Amino acid sequence: MTKLKSVCEEKNYEWLYDTHCKTLYNFIYYKCGDPDQASDLVQDAFIKLWKNCSKIIFEKSKSYLFTIAKNQFLKEVAHHKVKLNYTIVGNYDTEVAENPEFLLEEKEYMKTLESAISNLTTAQREVFLLNRIEKKKYKEIAEMLSISVKAVEKRMHLALVKLREDLGRNI
Amino acid sequence: MEKFNDDTFLARWLNNELTAEELTKFEASEDYAAYKKLTDKSLLFEAPNFDSNKIKASIMKNKEVAVTKVRSLYYTIASIAAILLIGGLGGNYFFSDTNTTTTYYATQVGERINFELPDGSIVDLNGMSKVAFNPKDWDNNIRTLNLEGEAFFKVQKGSKFTVQTKQGKVSVLGTQFDVKDTENYFAVNCFEGKVQVDKGSAKEVLTPGKGIQYFQDQKDLITFANASPFWIDNQYKYNNVPLQAVLLDLQNVYNVTIKTKDPNKAKRFTGNLITNNISKALLTITKPLNLTFSITKDDVVFIKENSPNE
DSSP, rough: OOOOOOOSSSSHHHHHHHHHHHHHHHHHHHHOOOHHHHHHHHHHHHHHHTTTTTTTBBHHHHHHHHHHHHHHHSSOOOOOOOOOOOOSSHHHHHHHOOTHHHHHHHHHHHHHHHHHHHHHHHHHHHHHHHHHTTOOHHHHHHHHTTHHHHHHHHHHHHHHHHHHHHTOOOO | OOOOOSTTTHHHHHHHOOOHHHHHHHSSTTTTHHHHHHHHHHHTOOOOOOHHHHHHHHHHHHHTSOOOOOOHHHHHHHHHHHHHHHHHHHHOOOTTOOOOOOEEEEETTTTOOOEOOOTTTTTOOOTEEEEEEEEHHHHOEEEHHHHHHEEEOOOOOSSSSSEEOOOEEESSSSSEEEEEEEEEEEEEEEEEEEEEEEEEEEEEEEOTEEEEEETTTTTEEEEEOOOGGGGTTTTTTEEEHHHHHHHHHHHHTTTTTEEOOOOGOEEEEEEOSSSSSSHHHHHHHHHGGGGEEEEEETTTTEEEEOOTTT
């Protein structure tokens, strides 16, 4: 019989951190828009995991971390504008040469899109960004949020409709 | 703008799950380009950098330090006392409860917030309103919360979901509803699914498009056609609603304080609340009810009865 992995073992605990910290951080960031708050919540969640390491099955650690961070976030309501970084890609040489306004328009569009994303409800935004930026499948998102896949799809659909409305003619 | 009959259409499109026929039709629609562009461009975004090593070092340093919160005996007594009190009075308020496990949300005049409950249900809280719940209960699938003021709930499917207010209890058998609970006035509107309202010993089950209002213990059944409460879209329409409830919305919209003489509160108003001009708004409300108003410099509005000799 293989021995069960224990969360209390330092190397397993570290592995969990290295594997999940970035996703957990982004997940919280998409909700709150505050990098400091997101870092704090990641830290708190992992400390809590350590304190309860003997009670938590290694395989369940991921969903434990997400639940802890999510609930803690709900207690600290403050919302900020969710700022995102981006690099404009494209064939600069030809496109910029042919149309000098290209860069400007592109920047404008990204700015409008960023602000439209920020204006989504928390529920819509996290689903949208987890799918787009984190490339998570609907099923994975459903697990992270403990909701059904259908609910994820509905939120995704609504997010897109809302973004389209907000962007208006700016296409 | 493209209308979708199916509330997951775009999600399926993004996941390449549309049928060939659906896809061809969507690609020919005028909105396709816009959707394509926004979903493509959003791939370029990144979350801000996260210094994982710094946080790791901090976790490793702090994880051995005991952070157990000391709960005083006072709190233990207080929370037990509170539970007993609730039992005794049949569900009166925990807003004054000091129990640290309760989560509160409260809005100021004119403020509006929306937040997610632990089960993923969404609450839109109107101004001057409060919600309190215990996340621990929610984790155990006991979905109960306390409300003062007005809120719109989009409830996730699941077990029973209950909103307790001073004047009555609302239990969800379905998904979207609006509760308004202010002094003497209690109204529930059901937008989706089924809702049960318990007021005293009376029970009402509401279906979509149906509402109920109690004002000074007079009960009215309401029917409506809007898909979500008007206040969500900053629109305010009333049909035989107590003046007091209308003035409450007006205070939220314009961020003013309204003072009235008590008898006025018994009047009822039918019409719209204008949201961009306070004088016009007050005029449309007061004139039909034979009232006059005055606004002071510090944003206090006085409303009084027209004197008969004027």
